[in-house]
Amino acid sequence: MRRSARALLAAALLCVAPVSGAAELRVGFGSSPLPARIDGAMGGFGGLITRRGEGTLDPPEARALVLEQGELRIAIVALDIVIARPNVRDDVLEQVAGLDLDLLALVATHSHSGPGGYIPGFLAARVTAGEYDPKQPARLARATAKALERAVLDLAPARLSSGNSLLALARNRRHKEAGAETELAVLRADFADGREPVVLFAYGAHASLITARNHLYSADWPGAARAALAEKGWRSIYVPGPLGDQEPDVDFGFWPTVETERAVATEYGRAVAAAVQTEAESLTPQPDAALSALERWVEPPPVEMRPFCVLWWTHPLVRGSIAEFLSKRVPIQVVRAGDAELLLLPAEPGTATGREIRQTIPAQRTRFVVSHVNDWVGYVADPMSYERGGYEACFSFYGPGMAGWLTRQSSETVDLLDVRGLGDLRDAQPEARR
Numbered sequence: 462m463r464r465s466a467r468a469l470l471a472a473a474l475l476c477v478a479p480v481s482g483a484a485e486l487r488v489g490f491g492s493s494p495l496p497a498r499i500d501g502a503m504g505g506f507g508g509l510i511t512r513r514g515e516g517t518l519d520p521p522e523a524r525a526l527v528l529e530q531g532e533l534r535i536a537i538v539a540l541d542i543v544i545a546r547p548n549v550r551d552d553v554l555e556q557v558a559g560l561d562l563d564l565l566a567l568v569a570t571h572s573h574s575g576p577g578g579y580i581p582g583f584l585a586a587r588v589t590a591g592e593y594d595p596k597q598p599a600r601l602a603r604a605t606a607k608a609l610e611r612a613v614l615d616l617a618p619a620r621l622s623s624g625n626s627l628l629a630l631a632r633n634r635r636h637k638e639a640g641a642e643t644e645l646a647v648l649r650a651d652f653a654d655g656r657e658p659v660v661l662f663a664y665g666a667h668a669s670l671i672t673a674r675n676h677l678y679s680a681d682w683p684g685a686a687r688a689a690l691a692e693k694g695w696r697s698i699y700v701p702g703p704l705g706d707q708e709p710d711v712d713f714g715f716w717p718t719v720e721t722e723r724a725v726a727t728e729y730g731r732a733v734a735a736a737v738q739t740e741a742e743s744l745t746p747q748p749d750a751a752l753s754a755l756e757r758w759v760e761p762p763p764v765e766m767r768p769f770c771v772l773w774w775t776h777p778l779v780r781g782s783i784a785e786f787l788s789k790r791v792p793i794q795v796v797r798a799g800d801a802e803l804l805l806l807p808a809e810p811g812t813a814t815g816r817e818i819r820q821t822i823p824a825q826r827t828r829f830v831v832s833h834v835n836d837w838v839g840y841v842a843d844p845m846s847y848e849r850g851g852y853e854a855c856f857s858f859y860g861p862g863m864a865g866w867l868t869r870q871s872s873e874t875v876d877l878l879d880v881r882g883l884g885d886l887r888d889a890q891p892e893a894r895r
Contacts (some may be wrong), residue, residue: 465550469616485618487616488527488528488617489529489611490612492522494522495604496600498514500515501576502578502590503678505573505673506573506636507588511591511592512676513591515677517677518671518678519685521541521680522684523540523607524602524700525612527562527616531752532563535551535563535564535754536609536612537691537700537803538567538568540567541570541572542570542601543569543590544648545834547835549579549602549605551735552598552599563754564754569680570680570683573669574679575671575680577589578590578591578592578593581593582785617654619653619775620750621798621799622744623646623798623799623801625644625646630710632710634706635849642666642702644828645664645737645863646662646827647660647661647740647741648743648827649744649746657695657696659695660693663700663702663830665704666708667704668681670682670727672719672722674722685726685727685729685730686737687699687729687730693738696782697734702831702832706853747800752798756792756793757873761866764858767847767850772856788836792835793807793874797878800827802823802827802829802875803831807837809839809841813864814841814843814864818867818871840857841864842854842857842861842863842864
């Protein structure tokens with residue numbers, strides 16, 4: 462009751478308060494290593510045999526950004542795991558109840574070399590996350606909670622700036638005609654006390670340069686990008702853009718070794734970091750940034766397997782696993798921080814779908830379309846790509862109309878933020894969701 466009343470009060474205040482009269486904006490950053498257990502399941506690549514960790518190349522992390530203004534406190538936390546799932550998010554919410562978060566966006570960086578074993582069910586184990594360990598969700602949640610607690614303790618007055626720029630470091634791995642991701646989005650926070658600035662950046666390219674032959678935990682190229690930015694004095698968080706059909710545009714050579722893959726991932730991450738730094742340094746911190754947000758829960762359309770794909774052929778056998786895996790309701794979130802607008806999606810859209818979704822955000826804002834947030838309802842292929850087929854189309858669980866559905870839901874969520882400010886979060890309770 463207290464939190465619902467608090468949320469509604471904040472909504473009313475945000476809707477009527479002019480930007481110039483907004484309360485002071487505060488920003489905090491925190492990080493914590495994720496569990497990287499020897500012989501633990503690694504996530505990211507499917508198969509009949511679970512890939513198990515033999516050590517750590519670079520530590521997978523939880524990295525948290527907390528934004529606070531008046532009564533409103535928003536948290537965006539990115540984990541170096543392959544997909545986000547409600548069971549982990551529910552554990553996190555329980556552990557950080559005392560932090561009074563009004564909105565939590567739990568993002569997976571989509572690293573294919575992070576910890577796995579946190580998703581129950583046969584389909585999840587075989588497709589993406591490895592053999593389920595009942596203790597693993599709690600381990601991930603504890604690490605995430607530590608990052609959030611550190612970010613709250615780090616809260617300090619800040620000024621925001623944001624911008625979009627072109628970055629041609631991705632290519633379409635399925636259909637070249639569908640195009641490649643070229644949109645880099647950057648949100649920068651500067652602090653009056655001189656502490657290191659924070660930069661949150663989004664780009665759409667799979668974090669899978671290090672392949673299934675590798676058995677060392679790694680954040681893949683996003684980890685290398687963050688390390689390169691740290692060398693230059695930036696605290697950073699990466700969130701994935703529309704990357705469903707996108708891969709890094711790199712050349713491995715004729716016969717790459719695991720060591721070659723790791724070196725290429727480092728080089729690619731540094732190239733992304735250089736672009737992020739260039740964009741961030743071009744931005745001018747703005748005074749009086751306003752903060753608002755909305756979390757809206759929706760029911761996905763009926764499941765519709767693409768004909769002649771493996772799941773279509775085996776649907777009578779795996780129907781129960783699919784029903785267990787796919788959530789009955791999912792959140793779509795939008796966060797507006799100064800000129801930046803982050804549309805946070807529980808899906809993995811391809812680049813063509815991502816372009817359509819970006820158009821739902823007014824062009825004068827810095828547009829972030831973020832994948833792998835809070836849940837994963839599969840790939841979202843545009844109608845042309847769906848018709849042509851391929852891996853992404855076969856794992857588009859809701860048919861060719863899903864791209865249009867997700868675009869409409871995104872547009873409605875953005876429009877609703879203009880009307881309501883901070884949404885009533887009572888609908889976010891776990892028992893109301895599945």
